[in-house]
Amino acid sequence: MTTGTGKTVTRVDLCEAVYQKVGLSRTESSAFVELVLKEITDCLEKGETVKLSSFGSFMVRKKGQRIGRNPKTGTEVPISPRRVMVFKPSAILKQRINGHMATNGDGSKAE
Numbered sequence: 001m002t003t004g005t006g007k008t009v010t011r012v013d014l015c016e017a018v019y020q021k022v023g024l025s026r027t028e029s030s031a032f033v034e035l036v037l038k039e040i041t042d043c044l045e046k047g048e049t050v051k052l053s054s055f056g057s058f059m060v061r062k063k064g065q066r067i068g069r070n071p072k073t074g075t076e077v078p079i080s081p082r083r084v085m086v087f088k089p090s091a092i093l094k095q096r097i098n099g100h101m102a103t104n105g106d107g108s109k110a111e
Contacts, residue, residue, distance in 0.1 A: 015030040044059075065080060067079070
């Protein structure tokens with residue numbers, strides 16, 4: 001499923017990859033992907049951090065109220081407190097997207 005073309009990968013693409021690589025039926029693959037995404041969503045809604053080894057961490061951060069500016073008029077407007085989603089990629093993922101394979105402490109390639 002590597003493209004390098006800037007293609008956007010959708011749920012359907014993920015389901016198809018699970019179908020082809022794991023051997024589940026298309027229906028089972030779709031249900032599996034939906035279950036994983038729902039579990040991640042449920043954890044984030046509760047404010048929990050989701051850490052996926054060798055991939056990264058999803059977390060929710062609270063932002064307090066602040067004053068912003070309307071870019072057209074320049075007038076100050078209050079921005080309400082809110083929660084924002086943050087993704088922090090792992091060092092291994094950063095290395096992979098930059099073309100460097102991560103290695104284990106003994107110099108062998110990490111999976």
